[in-house]
Amino acid sequence: ECTENIPIMDIITPRNASLSGFYKRSFAYFTIKERLPRILTQSIDILVRNKDDIGEEYGEKAKQELKTVIGELSKLKYEIQTNKPMLNITSNASDVKLYNDFLTQQPNKTYFTAVWLHAECYMYRRIREIFELTESLRSYDPFSIQKRSAYETNSAAVLQLSKYLVSNLTDPIDTKSEFIKLLKLNLWGNQCDLSFSSGIVEDCSDWFQILDSMQANIVSDHSEDVWSAVSDANATSRIIDIVLDNSGYELFTDLCLADFLISHKFADSIRIYVKTIPWFVSDVMTSDFNWTLQQLLNSKEKDMKYLGQRWTKYVNDQIWTIVEHDFFTLPHDYSLMASTAPALYKQMQEAKVVIFKGDLNYRKLLGEKNWEPSTPCKVALQGFGPSKIVTLRTVKCQLICGLEPGVAEALSAKDPEWETTGKYGVIQYCDDIRKLE
Numbered sequence: 171e172c173t174e175n176i177p178i179m180d181i182i183t184p185r186n187a188s189l190s191g192f193y194k195r196s197f198a199y200f201t202i203k204e205r206l207p208r209i210l211t212q213s214i215d216i217l218v219r220n221k222d223d224i225g226e227e228y229g230e231k232a233k234q235e236l237k238t239v240i241g242e243l244s245k246l247k248y249e250i251q252t253n254k255p256m257l258n259i260t261s262n263a264s265d266v267k268l269y270n271d272f273l274t275q276q277p278n279k280t281y282f283t284a285v286w287l288h289a290e291c292y293m294y295r296r297i298r299e300i301f302e303l304t305e306s307l308r309s310y311d312p313f314s315i316q317k318r319s320a321y322e323t324n325s326a327a328v329l330q331l332s333k334y335l336v337s338n339l340t341d342p343i344d345t346k347s348e349f350i351k352l353l354k355l356n357l358w359g360n361q362c363d364l365s366f367s368s369g370i371v372e373d374c375s376d377w378f379q380i381l382d383s384m385q386a387n388i389v390s391d392h393s394e395d396v397w398s399a400v401s402d403a404n405a406t407s408r409i410i411d412i413v414l415d416n417s418g419y420e421l422f423t424d425l426c427l428a429d430f431l432i433s434h435k436f437a438d439s440i441r442i443y444v445k446t447i448p449w450f451v452s453d454v455m456t457s458d459f460n461w462t463l464q465q466l467l468n469s470k471e472k473d474m475k476y477l478g479q480r481w482t483k484y485v486n487d488q489i490w491t492i493v494e495h496d497f498f499t500l501p502h503d504y505s506l507m508a509s510t511a512p513a514l515y516k517q518m519q520e521a522k523v524v525i526f527k528g529d530l531n532y533r534k535l536l537g538e539k540n541w542e543p544s545t546p547c548k549v550a551l552q553g554f555g556p557s558k559i560v561t562l563r564t565v566k567c568q569l570i571c572g573l574e575p576g577v578a579e580a581l582s583a584k585d586p587e588w589e590t591t592g593k594y595g596v597i598q599y600c601d602d603i604r605k606l607e
């Protein structure tokens with residue numbers, strides 16, 4: 171039991187405190203104690219199982235370097251389990267200065283005593299550093315195999331949704347109700363995330379049938395506000411930003427939403443924000459985006475092929491643009507964006523609406539704080555507000571805002587694990603704070 175000498179408290183997370191492994195009766199503690207080491211073990215197993223293929227593709231030297239990489243991943247796992255301090259990143263990548271400056275400023279620098287967000291982001295940044303410091307595996311994505319198989323596992327759901335979307339594009343529809351239906355399908359797509367389900371991907375194909383019955387699990391539903399914001403014909407901006415989360419089926423639901431926004435003329439351009447390094451196992455990088463379009467283009471299913479062609483044209487015509495920015499893989503929460511990445515904040519201010527996907531983005535929007543669940547979203551955002559904000563998030567950890575009084579208490583009474591199963595979700599909207607001044 172190597173956590174016995176860790177100075178942590180055997181309590182739940184206090185109200186308004188930062189989530190941290192320091193509170194033993196928390197999901198943060200469980201994640202750092204159990205889940206992060208398991209993710210590293212999974213990565214090591216996958217590298218060992220695929221070392222011949224990787225040697226084929228990256229050369230003999232890569233096969234040798236894999237031994238070092240596996241050793242380094244094991245060392246990282248041991249560091250976490252024994253609560254070592256998070257040391258500076260030593261590679262010379264573009265984010266390293268910002269990263270180390272941030273690390274230096276943190277009062278608690280060990281995995282179990284740091285803010286959970288910082289410790290978890292740091293682990294993924296260290297995984298990246300291990301590959302950055304090799305010669306032949308600098309561009310290798312250790313999560314690519316898992317991201318690809320997650321897509322394959324859900325190909326039935328992708329096919330079903332592609333048929334639905336294509337029929338929507340041709341038949342006359344009730345735009346508002348179809349938009350809100352697509353929004354909810356998009357929300358539930360967030361359940362498919364490998365850092366959470368540790369590789370077991372839900373079968374998402376029966377969601378059409380049960381969408382209505384899942385309505386009860388949307389514990390905060392601002393769909394009407396989201397509809398008003400995206401369909402606002404008086405808005406000056408014709409840009410909608412989508413900050414992506416997971417690859418696979420979830421990415422497909424994001425592209426369906428992005429297509430709907432263009433084809434129904436709610437925007438002239440969609441900016442799609444991806445990660446610049448392998449992140450939280452499932453998160454989308456440009457390579458995953460391109461791979462997904464390629465799968466659609468190569469598909470034998472006519473609707474999938476058609477969408478692949480349609481969406482490739484959106485990219486070529488710059489109706490959809492991929493935005494890469496280091497900020498999204500820093501440990502900084504979004505209240506620090508304006509000061510840390512002013513150009514990015516300014517760019518987001520150009521958008522009509524900014525849609526954030528998933529649990530990690532939600533944690534960064536709320537500054538990783540254990541707010542009173544009925545705290546208004548505007549308060550929890552702590553000043554972050556480049557535009558109108560929409561979040562589509564399945565609830566995977568113990569932080570939330572914007573709930574009606576009593577809702578959280580009722581959920582805890584009915585289902586004590588409600589915050590950490592991904593079974594519940596929120597569709598939340600926060601108006602542009604510039605308007606509220």
Ligand SMILES: O=P(O)(O)OC[C@H]1O[C@](O)(CO)[C@@H](O)[C@@H]1O
Pocket residue numbers: 201290360363365366415416450452527528529530531533564566567
């Ligand atoms: O892919 P998503 O929705 O951001 O979920 C990943 C998040 O869920 C968790 O697994 C639990 O909160 C975190 O480790 C991580 O922030």
Ligand SMILES: [Mn+2]
Pocket residue numbers: 363365415416450452453528530
């Ligand atoms: Mn994710």
